[in-house]
Amino acid sequence: MVEPFDSNSDVIKKDGSSPEILIVADEKVLEKILGQKDENIRAVEERFPVRIIVRGDEIQVHGPDVEVVKLVAKFLGQLAEVAEKGYRLTPAEVKYGMNVLTEAGKVDLLSLYEEVIYITSRGKPVRPRTAGQKKYIEAIKRNDVIFVIGPAGTGKTYLAVAMAVAALKASAISRIVLVRPVVEAGERLGFLPGDVKEKVEPYLRPLYDAFFDLLSPERFMKYLEKNVIELAPLAYMRGRTLNDSFIILDEAQNTTPEQMKMFLTRMGFGSKVVVTGDITQIDLPPGKESGLKVVQDVLDGIPGIEFVRLTNYDVVRHEMVQRIVEAYEIYEKKKGNDQRLP
Numbered sequence: 001m002v003e004p005f006d007s008n009s010d011v012i013k014k015d016g017s018s019p020e021i022l023i024v025a026d027e028k029v030l031e032k033i034l035g036q037k038d039e040n041i042r043a044v045e046e047r048f049p050v051r052i053i054v055r056g057d058e059i060q061v062h063g064p065d066v067e068v069v070k071l072v073a074k075f076l077g078q079l080a081e082v083a084e085k086g087y088r089l090t091p092a093e094v095k096y097g098m099n100v101l102t103e104a105g106k107v108d109l110l111s112l113y114e115e116v117i118y119i120t121s122r123g124k125p126v127r128p129r130t131a132g133q134k135k136y137i138e139a140i141k142r143n144d145v146i147f148v149i150g151p152a153g154t155g156k157t158y159l160a161v162a163m164a165v166a167a168l169k170a171s172a173i174s175r176i177v178l179v180r181p182v183v184e185a186g187e188r189l190g191f192l193p194g195d196v197k198e199k200v201e202p203y204l205r206p207l208y209d210a211f212f213d214l215l216s217p218e219r220f221m222k223y224l225e226k227n228v229i230e231l232a233p234l235a236y237m238r239g240r241t242l243n244d245s246f247i248i249l250d251e252a253q254n255t256t257p258e259q260m261k262m263f264l265t266r267m268g269f270g271s272k273v274v275v276t277g278d279i280t281q282i283d284l285p286p287g288k289e290s291g292l293k294v295v296q297d298v299l300d301g302i303p304g305i306e307f308v309r310l311t312n313y314d315v316v317r318h319e320m321v322q323r324i325v326e327a328y329e330i331y332e333k334k335k336g337n338d339q340r341l342p
Helices: 027-034 036-047 066-084 091-104 110-114 131-142 156-169 196-214 217-225 257-264 291-299 319-340
Strands: 002-006 020-024 051-055 058-062 145-149 175-180 229-233 245-249 272-277 305-309
Touching: 020 027, 020 066, 027 036, 027 066, 036 051, 036 066, 036 091, 058 066, 066 091, 066 110, 110 131, 131 145, 131 156, 131 305, 145 291, 156 175, 156 196, 156 245, 156 272, 175 196, 196 217, 196 229, 217 229, 257 272, 257 291, 272 291
Parallel strands: 145 272, 145 305, 175 229, 175 245, 245 272
Antiparallel strands: 002 020, 020 058, 051 058
């Protein structure tokens, strides 16, 4: 067990203050807290003005600010709780915890690890990795129509696909339908070579990655052949009604208001709809309004429909992606302010 306590230890800093100490009796738990080559502890020391010393089964937190030392000790206690449950602590998850701790003054890491929504073909558990992602998953469970809006790397599409595959495995639905607007290349499908599948595959290829990770490639292709999983361009949804389906509209920022209305009214009995998008990456021609922007005003407050907004704190890709998202946010704000100046 890990026991945090206010220390009267004889390990005293030069300024006379006592360190906070965690007792970690299990060596494997201690190793998980420290991380590979102590990378987790180094990350904590880089973020907060503290020094962390490990002596035997003790983790000592030293620092000039008593409140910060206590805060870090409590955070390490949470890492210990996660490690005791057998979960591995990655530097990205430790840094996420520190981000939330800095922003909100508290964080609940263990609850994120305990909610596994699917086990991949390779035995990897899929779970929400941030509080925003957890809110997103809960919204999918309790609503029929869910809109999730957020920057790249926040798991919008991947988690929706994971929830869809879990529902399919539980026989809660009979098929999964993934839809994307085809606007990126500025070409109409009719001018592209090949049959319908060959025309749309380049636009839908990014969706394959999620399925390959969740299912074996063989099973995915089998589902595709049997139409249990369908990938289609938005233009081919008109006139259809989809019953007992988990329907995902990806890159929804590139729909027009008319297309968004058309898509949402394809929903049939026993179906669930998840709409994902990033309103900072709209590729529509100039003068065209985004359906994802408009729908927020049209459907806000309607029972059974929920909007979830993810932020850069929910980015779970490479740390550099989070930095890039933050840099662009700062740039856009500065650009907006400059344009308002007389």
